[in-house]
Amino acid sequence: MLTVPYTTQYLTEHFADGDYTTLAGYERKGGYRAARVALTQMSPADVIQLVKDSGLQGRGGAGFSTGMKWSFMPAGGDAPKYLVCNADESEPGSFKDRILLERGAHQMLEGILIAAWATGADKTFVYIRGEYAQPAVTLQRCIDEAYAAGYLGANVMRTGFRHDVVMQRGAGAYICGEETGLLESLEGKKGQPRKKPPFPAQYGAFGMPTTVNNVETFSHVPHIVANGAEWFRGFGTEKSPGTTIFGVSGHVARPGLYELPLGTRLDEIVFEHAGGVPGGRKVKGVIPGGMSMPILPAGQLDVPMANEHLRERKTMLGTGGVMVMDETTCMVRVACVITYFFRDESCGQCTQCREGTGWLNKITNRIERGAGSEEDLAILLDVAAKMEGQTICAFADAAAWPIQGLLRHFRGDFEEHVRQRKCPFSSSFEL
């Protein structure tokens, strides 16, 4: 049933089974048993401790400890508390959440239910990107099924616990995937990240304590509850346990979705799973974790895909979107595409981001046209440095890092443009 190449582990094990997207099919595979265990046999504190012990890290890009994040939610109180499921998967090169929504919506909902129990949340808002029309239909059907079967609603599994799930479709802005930009959009406002403090755990959706987790993060949770923290730590590395779904795209023979343990080497993913570059051409560079993560050159692909290792190479796992570029790729054009994207998607609040993304784009475009100078390369790095770490959200970092990565590893491409006063890559892709 799956039309893209893939490898599976526990997350995607049943995704080829079309029946798995129905409640009955999901239950046949043991679905909602973990939630029942959590709600009937575990205290919320037990669940949080279990998730902390498992070492599960958020799969939305930042890699923060999920159990830790849940523990920030204030306990008790009369005010409502909310969970938000971030299904606004909008990082270029990332398409793993889509499959988790299309094929494993009940798995995600079960994870949400367990998280709700752990954090005492009354309601979950699933904020799904507007372009995910089919996943939205599937998800809503699954939500409806879960209500009908008593997995959601006023008396979840007859435990007296109440939990509601509401799906909200976005309208197409990258920044609405940033957790507080998402909250603003969810509230019907312009999607602009909020300054912190206050953090969402104190002042989140509609001003209430809120935890925001990614689709994949929730999807891991039932497996941790069902199998235990030790089992989960059997996958991946010591610091980065579990599997993740690597979405491989670009110049590879088998672009697809590969669920593999964290710590799997990047060259293994590119060459063994995705089949390497077709047509006998060589790899030039690989973006390891979605477009906002710095690129790695062909010589540095022998790196385990886990943040503790990727950081040594000045990049990060991000969302696990692996983008492969072969030797015909003009890295200045890549820079143009990346800077165009970030210029277009910057919300425009912070000075560095609003003005910096535009400036980076103008300079890279000029270099690509052959009108760049040696000084421009220094300005690119300087502007990127001025954007980094100085803004309300990480968007400016996400815009600055790829430029830093490209200049770190492919400065020659930029210098060649300056020297020849034109783009030396005649066969490069169209802008």
Added chain:
Amino acid sequence: MPRITVDGNPIEVAQGRTILQALDDAGVLMNGVDVPHYCWHPKLSIDGSCRLCQVEVEGVPKLQIACNTPVQDGMVVHTASPRVVAAREGVMELLLVNHPLDCPICDQAGECKLQDYAFEYGVSASRSREPRRALKKNVDLGPTIVFDQERCILCRRCVRFCREVPGTGELVVLGRGDDSVIETFPGVPLDNDYSMNVADICPVGALTTKDFRFKIRVWFLDDVPGICTGCSKGCNIHLGVANNRVYRYQPRRNDAVNDTWICDEGRMSYRRVGAPDRLRRALVRGELGVPEATDFGAAVAAAAERIAHLRDTKGAGVIAGIASPHATNEDLFVFRRFLDELGAGAFGVAVTTGRADGLLIQAEKAANAFGAHAFGFSDAAALCDRIRHGGVDGLIVLGHDALGADYLGGVEALAGLDTVIALDSHDSDLQRVAHVLFPTRVAAEKHGTLTNHAGRVQKVEPAVEPAYDARSEGEVLAALGAALGLAGFDGRFDASEVSKALSQSVPAFADASLDAVGPSGVPLAGGPRW
């Protein structure tokens, strides 16, 4: 109270404040401790977007924005470390990447924070070779404000102001990234009672008032502290003065009165100071009933003669006084003493009232009704009723508020009086009936104090000197009292001396003499007022 250390200096701060708020509370922000900022404003919600106010906090790896970082006891802050300076320069460079740099033709030049901070904290040369954003110029946002989108640095103070202060929310940011622009909604102009404040809080030349723009370069203006006299709120202002002319009012911060705001009507009342309908010369009605311009001395003599005649023939009890709520405490104190010494039969004060909004605009459309009441001038409605029914022969009237519908209902009520002595600043129907008319000064031309609606005594000083022979009410009455031989009147009027006497004889004003009142005023003490 938490203590923080800023650039080596300890500062006590209130709990729950951010670094920038703490510096502002301590009165040292941009006044000893420079933390430049654009989006932050002491009276608006925190935005945190301009990123200029970044400071280094010991123990925190990243630079922190001072506007939104809560203070913690023992926090050590550096506002001028090399990292801070570099970040500041970075923000300034980026802010200027798309700025038109048209200072020579920009009306904000000279009071522009972008210009100031670029000089102070920026780098001198531009590295940008790229074309700048071309956006809308000279946008008519509403009846009061013109907008230049290219100059805008998107600090969004104006957007927050409209949402948070008047609550009208006319302004919005449209677009994203460097396509972001401030806009109004279609068919909904920027039009509220406080709209012109956006020009004050706009740190650059993007928002300017239609009234002031291109009138004069701001560096020619002296900012004279004063009080708006449009209503009894007593909003603190700066009068922008050049060439003995008032060009504008701008709000002056006083957290106990008007924060940093002023209503548009009050702001535009600067025009009253040098208005063409100001009374310029004393008038005395001649034998044929025609008013004739005369000098001050002759007018005093004529007025004294009429008053003395009435007093001597019918007794002073037939003479009444109506005080002006626009006059200073000192003027009113002299008037009250004048009436007491004369033995006037009745007196009161007429106050024009109108709309109030619960924000700044007060119903009493005069600056010192409270002061008049404090000196025993009760509402003149009953007195005016008596005048209308012929119960008074002579009237000394300050200002023309008494002509209003709540009082005399028109000048005809005075037509039958034996004597009407009027002291007034602007043209009105009073001129038609006054036997003697003295042109008076307005608050912007006086030394003195005014008491606002809440009993706060605030100081005014002469910002301009009238080009004609206008005198304060106190001075006119001092001369008149001397001419009438009233006890304690020697013809001299010195606002400071009167204020001293006032504070000694009226207990509530004990701490509110002219010399004791600071730039932000003092509340009246308890105790008897007269």
